[in-house]
Amino acid sequence: MAKIKSIDIENFGSYRGFSWNKSVIRKGEPQEFKRLNILYGRNYSGKTTLSRIISCIETKKYPDNYNNPSFSITTESGVISTNNVFSVNENVRVYNKDFIKRNLSFLEDHHNGQIETFAIIGSDNQKLEEQIKVQERNLGNIEERSGLLYERQIKLNNMNKARELEESHNSDIEKKLKNHANNKIKKNRTYGHANYNITKIRADIDKIRKNSIDILSDEEVSNLKSLTKEETLNEIIINSPYQPQSLHFHKKVEDIVSKKINPTAPIQDLLNDSILQAWVKSGITHHKGKRNTCGFCNQELPADIWQKLDKHFNKESDDLDRNITEVSNSLKSEISNLSNILGLTKDQFYSSEKSNFETYYKTYDKSLNLYKKQLDNLLNVLEKRKNDIFSSIQISPLENDGRDLTLIIKKMYELARKNNNKTKTLAQDKAEAIEKLRINDVAVFIQNIDLAKEEQKSSELKKKSESETKDLNEIDNKIEEIKKRIEELRIQQNDERKGAEKVNEYLNHFFGHKGLSLKADEDSKESTFIFKIMRGDNEAYNLSEGECSLISFCYFIAKLEDTKTKGKDLIIYIDDPISSLDSNHIFFVYSLIESVIAKPLKNSDGSNNYKYEQLFISTHNLDFFKYLKRLSHPKRKNSNNGGKSKAISDSQYFIIESGEHSSKISLMPNYLKDYTTEFNYLFHQIFLCRDSINANENHERFYSFGNNLRKFLEAFLFYKYPYQYDKNNSLERLIKFFGEDPTSTTLTNRISNELSHLEEIFDRSMKPIEIPEIPKLANFVLDKIYEKDPDQYNALLKSIGEPERVP
Known part of the structure; x- marks a missing residue:
């Protein structure tokens, strides 16, 4: 205690x-x-x-x-x-x-009150006390390092250490999670958000584990980051599907170049020299009907030159030449249009589709070049026949009919449609990209700190803590059982009748009051006792x-x-x-x-x-x-x-x-402790009021001055004037004491009574104490005591620890 x-x-x-x-x-x-x-x-x-x-x-x-x-x-x-x-x-x-x-x-x-019962240990319960001591020895004592209580202290220390290790480890994990959530993810402008915290990072970790989410590649991360920065693109206009014409042209060219024709009157030199023949044919358009001399050598043209040439270059050859020109022009137009058949560029696509576009485009470019080469080959064959109109040509079968080109264009158009659809889902796609990036960040983080290993350690520490707690609970249960047993033994020792007897013992032994006693009556219904105060045989x-x-x-x-x-x-x-x-x-x-x-x-x-x-x-x-x-x-x-x-x-x-505002406790003055009389105390209180300065430090003395003065004068004057001649004159002793000074007598009586009795002049308690009057009266009374009996006055001063007053 x-x-x-x-x-x-x-x-x-x-x-x-x-x-x-x-x-x-x-x-x-x-x-x-x-x-x-x-x-x-x-x-x-x-x-x-x-x-x-x-x-x-x-x-x-x-x-x-x-x-x-x-x-x-x-x-x-x-x-x-x-x-x-x-x-x-x-x-x-x-x-x-x-x-x-x-x-x-x-x-x-x-009527409604009662006396609470209590029990004390009976004198005939020594065996129970011995049993209690045995149980208490089993409990032991921590200071003496004995029994279950000391064992419990050891278990408690072990449990506290285990819990401290567990809490410290969990706190370290918690700190890492909080730091990553608050300082890494929340502050990341790409995929963080203002409300991200430890609760959300734990939810992300659960999601990663539940769905077995793998860490993304650098390329995947880069694409997702690009997607988060995407702005909405215009819709891609898709051309009509391209229909390859290679088979059509191949058939036409084959028909033309394989056709056989003969001149009406052939000129053998021209037949033998196709270049010369082509040169002559082209010269016809420059000379016939325009001039009679050769544009090359300026010699006179023979008169029958046109008839001979007309018979060599007959109508059939002219028709074939015309067909060759028409088909050649169609082929050239077809080849020229190939540059516009796709109508797509990489810039039209979102970054997530650009890589697919580029892959497709390589295939497209290859297919287009092969297809164009086929058409160029057909054009070359026509040119060759045109230059040697009378020599038929056998062309090789078509190697590329354009179906692979059509297929790749179809795929690229599908990619374009997908890209157009992405415009509608861009906001959602960006949100999903942000989440994937954040989830990937968390996945990388938990891999870096090896969270699974840390949690495994937490689990082991928890098992250790739970084991120590279980051990402590087991020993607590044992201690509780022993305490319960001790309480049961104490209850068996309890005897309310002994409690009542002890009260009676004190009443009779110390006060000799045999008339009153305390009785413990048993309440059979409640199996308890009721205390009653008795006067003799009757309830008092x-x-x-x-x-x-x-x-x-x-x-x-x-x-x-x-x-x-x-x-x-x-x-x-x-x-x-x-x-x-x-x-x-x-x-x-x-x-x-x-x-x-x-x-x-x-x-x-x-x-x-x-x-x-x-x-x-x-x-x-x-x-x-x-x-x-x-x-x-x-x-x-x-x-x-x-x-x-x-x-x-x-x-x-x-x-x-x-006091006026509060009660206070202080050391007892020596005179009160030594003399054990209130008379010295009252004198001291009056003595302290002789100077108004003391009111600043201890106002309550001045507040109680009237009551103190009245009680002091009653005692002092009674012993000085033990006989009162006029029982009806309350001022008789005051007048004798103050002598021929009626003003002082009246003032003393007024202050001592008005300040100590308020029932008839209650308004006095509502007014400030008249401080200047109190020191004046205190000094007057003290001076009168000294004047009347200096020996007694100095004795009173000495009793309160003050020096004697000299004349």
Whole structure:
């Protein structure tokens, strides 16, 4: 259990902005709570509120109607604040009004209230205790490195290491995936997009694996990238299918060149020389009907030259020549038109089809050249016959009829139609290209990092982690079974009747109150016990406030020995347990605290063994406070400069005061701690108000001045003038004290009464305190005391740590 060292309260009940280090100070240094802490404060000063803050640790909830609570408790092991107060596991037990409401609601509501039962270990359960010890030995202890708890710690460490390795490896994979998704793909202008993230890259990886997608070649990647940059092209106009004419021309040429003709009167020289014959025939068109001399030698042409030539070049040869010319011209026209039969260029195609076009075009060009060569051959044959009109020619069969040309043109037209269709699907094709590029990028990435191998390692690490977790769960189950068994044994030990007997023991032994007792009645239907308060043989109702206080406090002390509490190092907070009790019962409450809680046990080495880890007791009653000073005060060892240790007090005294804006905690003045009287305290408060400058540092003293002055003068003047002659004159003692000064008497009476009683002059509480009047009156009263009895005045000064006043 970690001791409480200090507490800061920003907002809780009567506390607002309370800072421990600014208030609880001695010689300029903040002090701390110790093992035993005695707190004194008047009613409504903030004592119960402080106990409620500590109680939040025990009850795991805030009191009703506390809005926006804010506090922090500094302990030896850390800070408990409103952020974690319900999650800490500290052994705290608090006695205050809330404890009574929770556990003894019967005292406030006899009809609907009840008394919560509790059980303590019975004296006849030694065998059960031995069985519990055996089970506890099986559980063992981490610090002692024994039993299942130590084994569990080892398993827990192994599991944590395995999980850490698994998480670290998975985190590394996650980091690589995130980095590639965010920095490589998302930022790629070709195929990335703004929303690409680790979830999407995982989806792409699943797609690659599910569809067994292979990595693309460099050429495929290049084509896809080109496609992503494509702009819409115009539609390609496709020509009518070309019909080859080679067979037709071959037949015509064959008919012409194979035809045999003879001259009517042949000229043998021309027949013998085809070149000469061709030269003569061409010269006819230049001479006949135009001139009578030879255009070559300028000699006179013979008169019968035309008749001879006409008989040699007869009509049949002329017809054949004319046919040759006609067919030649058709062939030439056909050859000339071949350059326009395709009507396609590479630039008309999308980049994805250009390679196909180029492949087709090579075949087309080859087929076209072969086809054209065939036609050229036919043309040459005709030319040859034309030059030797009377010699027939046998031509070879046609090698290329143009069907391969027709076929390749057909394929290229199909490619053109496909290209035209691509215009309609270009947007979708580009989207598909982008996806293929992105998928390929991911495929290359997972190959580079060998993701399959990394995931295999993750799987192995997961199996290891799961195995370690399984081992831990198995040992946890064993521990849980043992704890369950211990709980079952504890339940068998529980005896609610012993709890009631313990309360009665305290009532009878310490308070001699045999008239009241607590009885544990068994409820046969529920198999449980019910606590009842008895007066003799009858159930008690209409208890006095004092009886309620006695029973509730004895109940609390007895409950410290219940099965949930006994044996634990406790922080105990007891808030004003003497409400409505007379002086005798106040002493007995002190005796009960001393004997059951405060008095230490002796160890074998003579050292003290305290029954509590830390004890807080608060009160408003000076008589009870006087007894609390007699409690066994704990001591602790402290090494001095010489290396020797000596025992020093481990107790501390505090005072809780209510101010104008907030309650506050401070160290108790020595005079109050040493003399145990409020008289010295009141004198000190008046003494501090003698200078208005003090109002800037501690305004609440001035706020309480009237009440303090009234109470001090009542006590001081009573002992100085114990007999009052005129019972009806409330100012008689004041007049005697101040003498022949009616103005001062009236002023003192007004301030002390108006500032301490507001019921008839409530508007005074709504107005600012008249600071200048207070120091004036404080000094007047102090001066009068010194004037009347300087010895007593100096004794009072000495009791509050102030130097004596000299004449």
